[in-house]
Each structure stands twice: as structure tokens, then as C-alpha cells.
Amino acid sequence: MNLFTIEEQHLICIFDTFTRAHLLTDMRICLPYIENNELKSIMLDVIKKIEMIDDGIFDVLPLDFANYYNKEME
Template sequence: MNNPFTVEETNLICIFQSDSRTKVIKDIHKAVGHIDDDDLVELSVRVVKKLENMSDEEYVGLVLEAAE
């Protein structure tokens, strides 16, 4: 499967990276309440929606490497 995430989205997932898709979703949800930057909140919401719309098998198959 091709990575459906942008570089920015992939970097965000890497910050919260876990073997569990649901854990990443929960951790991002927790963090959003502490974010003051509207663009980062929007990015976080977008990532969560994409993660919620994929299966655990698809998540495990992703190659997630943070860009420098």
C-alpha cells in the first residue's frame, strides 16, 4: 500500500509512533487539547481521520520514517 500521508502527517505520526494504530489516535487526541497552533490542530485532526479510516493491517504495513 502506498503511504496516504503527507510528509507533515507522517512526521506527526512518528512523534506518537506505536505498533497500535488506536494508541496513536488516542495519543494525538490527548495532545490536541494542549496545542495552541491552529495549523497543527488541523493537521492532527486530519491525521486522526485518516488513521480512523484505515485498518490495523494497513497501519502495520505503513513505512513511517520522519523526514529531516
């Protein structure tokens, strides 16, 4: 799970990850309202990464990060 940083994972969790298109749409809608430059930069990085992968890869990404980290702790 090296595609996203911890900060990016936390950000992704607040958006609709049902499909790649939903995630990109939700993030782009919110982007103009983000005033914090660090948060805006993280969001832009996530958008770029999601744009670079196709739907097939997105569909197999483990986007339930809580379950991912719980399994690693075992």
C-alpha cells in the same frame, strides 16, 4: 507513500505508533493542548486518515519514514 503528507509524517513520528489504537489515543490526548491552528488541523487530518484505515492496513504501513526516504535516495 502518498497517504500522509510530509508534515503529517513528521507529526506521526513523535507519537507511539506501536498500534493504530496507541497512535489515535496519544493524538487525541494531546489535541486539546495544541494551540497552533495549523498544527491542530494537521493533527485532525492525521486522526481522520488513521480512523479510516483498519488495523491490518496500519500494521503494514511503513511508519519508519527515515528509512523510507533513505531508500528513495539510493
